[in-house]
Amino acid sequence: MMDAFVSAKSLRGLKEPAQGDRSVAGQEKKRAGESQDFPGKTVGDVHVADPRMKCRQVNVFYGDKQAIRDVSIDIGRNEVLAMIGPSGCGKSTFLRCLNRMNDTIEGCRVTGTITLDGQDIYDPSLDVVLLRAQVGMVFQKPNPFPKSIYENVAYGPKIHGLAQSRDELDEIVETSLRKAGLWEEVKDRLHESGTGLSGGQQQRLCIARAIAVNPEVILMDEPCSALDPIATGRIEDLIHELREQYSIVIVTHSMQQAARVSQRTAFFHMGDLIEVGPTDRIFTRPRHKLTEDYITGRFG
Numbered sequence: 186m187m188d189a190f191v192s193a194k195s196l197r198g199l200k201e202p203a204q205g206d207r208s209v210a211g212q213e214k215k216r217a218g219e220s221q222d223f224p225g226k227t228v229g230d231v232h233v234a235d236p237r238m239k240c241r242q243v244n245v246f247y248g249d250k251q252a253i254r255d256v257s258i259d260i261g262r263n264e265v266l267a268m269i270g271p272s273g274c275g276k277s278t279f280l281r282c283l284n285r286m287n288d289t290i291e292g293c294r295v296t297g298t299i300t301l302d303g304q305d306i307y308d309p310s311l312d313v314v315l316l317r318a319q320v321g322m323v324f325q326k327p328n329p330f331p332k333s334i335y336e337n338v339a340y341g342p343k344i345h346g347l348a349q350s351r352d353e354l355d356e357i358v359e360t361s362l363r364k365a366g367l368w369e370e371v372k373d374r375l376h377e378s379g380t381g382l383s384g385g386q387q388q389r390l391c392i393a394r395a396i397a398v399n400p401e402v403i404l405m406d407e408p409c410s411a412l413d414p415i416a417t418g419r420i421e422d423l424i425h426e427l428r429e430q431y432s433i434v435i436v437t438h439s440m441q442q443a444a445r446v447s448q449r450t451a452f453f454h455m456g457d458l459i460e461v462g463p464t465d466r467i468f469t470r471p472r473h474k475l476t477e478d479y480i481t482g483r484f485g
Contacts, residue, residue, distance in 0.1 A: 228473045229462035233261035233449075237402060237432040238283065238320075243297035245278050245287065252278045255297075256458045258451060260402065265424060265433045267447035267464065269440060271484065274453040276436045280404050283434065284320035285313055301401065318345055321395030325407040327387035329379035329394075334371050337379040337390055338362060341398040357397055364430075365393035366423050385416025392423065396431070403427065405435040409442065421446050440480055444468055452476045 236259035245253035253275045260266055260283075268276040278287070285306060287293045299306050306316055318341065330337050338358045341347075348354035358375070362368040367389045371382070379390050388408060395403055405424075409417040424433060424446045437443050443450055444464060451461040452475070460467065460476045471477040478484055 227257065227458045228460040228476075229467075231258045231458075231461055233259040233264070235262050236260060237262045237302065239298070239300045240282075241298045243279065243282060243295065243299060245275070245282060246294045246296075247290070248292045252456055253282070254456045258458060258461055260432050260434060261449070262432055263428055263430070264449060265428050265435060265447040267443035267450045268434065268436045268453060269438075269443050269450060269479075270453035270459075271479065272438070273455075275456040276451075276453045277406055279453070280406055280434060280436050283402070283404055284317050284322055286317075286322065288313065315345075318398040319400055320402040320404060321398070321400040323388070323391050323395055323403065323405045323408050326411050327384055327391050329382070329387050329390050331378065331380060333376045334362075334379045334382070334390060335375040338393050338397050341394060345398055347398065361393040361397040362390075364396055364427065365389045366419060366426075367393055383416070385412050385419060388412060388416070388420060389423065392420075392427075396427070400431060402432045402434065405433065407436055407438065410438065417442075440468070452479060454479070 238260040240259070241257045243253060243256045244251060256279060258266075268280065270276050281287045282295055282299060283306075287295055295307065301316070301319060304311070306320075330340065332340070335358055338361050339348075339354055342354060342357050348357055359368060359372075362371065367386060370386060371377075371390075379387065382390060388411075392403075392408075409420050412420065421442065424435070427433060435443075435446065447464045449461065450464045450467040452459045452467065452471075452473075454475050460471065460473045462472075467476065468480055471480060
């Protein structure tokens with residue numbers, strides 16, 4: 186189990202390599218250009234071989250306050266990228282950049298470049314509604330529409346013209362609910378209100394709603410924070426299954442969850458992307474002192 190990787194005990198023996206250290210860890214740190222004080226170059230490789238999205242030198246401002254500083258990172262195909270860090274570090278702000286949800290916040294300004302399959306998502310000619318279909322969002326608190334279970338899932342395909350007949354729409358609804366692991370629980374009550382479901386079922390309904398419009402990327406902003414452990418486990422199992430078809434970016438305060446569901450992890454601190462790398466390495470051999478301090482519970 187990856188849970189063991191994030192325990193303080195498993196990291197108790199980690200030490201910063203001394204100056205001139207010739208160990209593998211010491212040489213890795215030297216190559217990464219790490220300094221003990223940030224700002225500086227992000228530690229680890231921000232690139233992936235086959236990126237779905239590329240983010241380069243992204244900055245976010247709320248009025249005169251800068252919330253994100255020069256963040257560059259790739260989001261790979263069929264991978265789960267977990268973003269961790271203390272409250273207020275900028276991870277949710279950065280997540281919202283990926284489908285332009287920050288556009289809805291007055292005074293918010295985003296600079297830098299973010300591309301999806303090579304297209305600049307901040308191109309003024311881009312249809313933001315279509316972008317948010319390609320890059321779906323699942324929020325911290327389940328937010329089903331005050332409609333039937335069926336209509337919650339059918340809404341997106343209807344407005345985007347993805348179904349030419351009722352039979353096609355029925356198929357999309359069933360397929361989406363099956364992918365979300367909810368079909369067997371609701372197939373006999375599709376016309377009941379979605380708000381009548383349990384919290385975990387509502388969150389899976391929101392996931393079904395997101396995937397009904399054939400997205401390429403699914404963003405999840407602390408999707409399990411309001412759920413009990415059983416419902417959380419079901420969502421995590423679902424994330425594993427969805428990775429086969431989609432790129433997933435998840436913001437989480439649970440390092441155990443990040444360790445369980447992700448292949449890559451990005452650590453944010455005070456608006457900076459401090460370190461990124463394979464999840465098992467981040468939690469067992471962090472290269473930056475701030476990363477080590479966070480995952481061993483020294484702050485956060």
